[in-house]
Amino acid sequence: MARRTSDYDEDDVRVRPGRRGSRPRTRRRPAHEDAVAGFVTAVDRGRYRCLVGDRAVTAMRARELGRKGVVVGDRVALVGDVSGRPDTLARIVRVEPRSSALRRTADDTDPFERIIVANADQLAIVTALADPEPRPRMIDRQLVAGYDAGMDPLLVLTKADLADPAELVAAYAPLGVPYAVTERGGGLADLRAHLAGRTSVFVGHSGVGKSTLVNALVPDAERAVSHVNAVTGRGRHTSSSALALELPDAGGWIIDTPGVRSFGLAHVKPENVINAFEDLAEGAAERCPPLCDHLQPDCGLDAWVEEGRASRARLDSLRRLLASREGEPE
C-alpha cells in the first residue's frame, strides 16, 4: 500500500543540512549488517518485547533511533544479545516502514495523538448487541479511524443471546462492512475465519465482551500477559498499551488494546475515508471541487448518485461517517 501523507508523523521530519553540506556532524554509525529481524509484540515503559523467529527477545531502543517511536506491530532490526535468555537485552537499531498506523486520541494525560499499533491490516470493532447497548456514533468513529489508518474494518457483534443483530447489521450494510456475530455458548468459527492469516486490532468499550473473546481465541492470552510482566520485570502491564497475541491454528495475530477508549480523528482527511469506497471515490475525483469535504451543498457526489453511479444509502452512510469526525470523542 502506498504511504499517505497522514502516515507520516513527527518522527519523519528531516532537518535540512546546514551550509556546510550534507555530511553528518556525528560519526557515521555502522550499518548493522548483522541485525536480525523482529516483530514487536508488547511495549512497556521503555522495554520492547520482540519475536525473533520463535524466540521472545527483550530489547531497548538504540540511541541512534533518535525520536523515532517503536510501537506494537512494528517490524524492527535488532542487534546485541538476541538470545532471549533471561536478563539479556537487545537493541532496536531500525524500524521498517509501516504499512498502516492506528492512532490513539490525545487525552488529559498526553496532549499528543500517538500511533499505538503499526502494520495491522484489520480493525475488529467489538460491540455488544445489548448490555451495554450499541453506540452507533462510536462505531462510526472507530470505522473512520480504521479507514484512515489504512485498515479494513470488521464488526464483531457480541451477546447475540441477548438481542437480535438484524437492525445493526442492516444499518451498516450499505457500507459493505463485514461482520461476525458471537453469543454466549456459541462457536467462534465465523469470527476465526475473518481473522485467519491477518493482523487484527481489537477495540471495544468496557463490558462489550472483548476480553472474553480474546481469551477464547487465544487460550494462552493470560499467560502471555504475565510473561510480558516477567520479562520487563516492571510489575503490571501498563493498561493503556497494546499487546499482540498469536492465533493458534489458522495463523494471524490479534492485537488487544486494553485501556484504549478512543481514536484520534482530528488529523483525518476526508479523502482517506472516501478512498475506502471505490464507487464514491471515483465520483469524488470526477465531480467534486478541490478540498471538498463531501458535506457541503456543492459536493458533486449527489449528482453522481442521481446518475445511478452509486447508491444513495451508501453516500448517506459515508456522510454520516465523515460527520462523526466532528465533536468530542466519547
Ligand SMILES: Nc1nc2c(ncn2[C@@H]2O[C@H](COP(=O)(O)OP(=O)(O)OP(=O)(O)O)[C@@H](O)[C@H]2O)c(=O)[nH]1
Ligand atoms: N450474555 C452474554 N454475556 C457475555 C458475552 N460475552 C461476554 N459476556 C459478559 O459480559 C461481561 C463483560 O465481558 P468482558 O469480556 O469482561 O468485557 P470487556 O469488553 O473485556 O470489558 P473490560 O474487561 O471492562 O474491558 C462479562 O460479565 C461477560 O461474562 C456474550 O456473548 N453473551
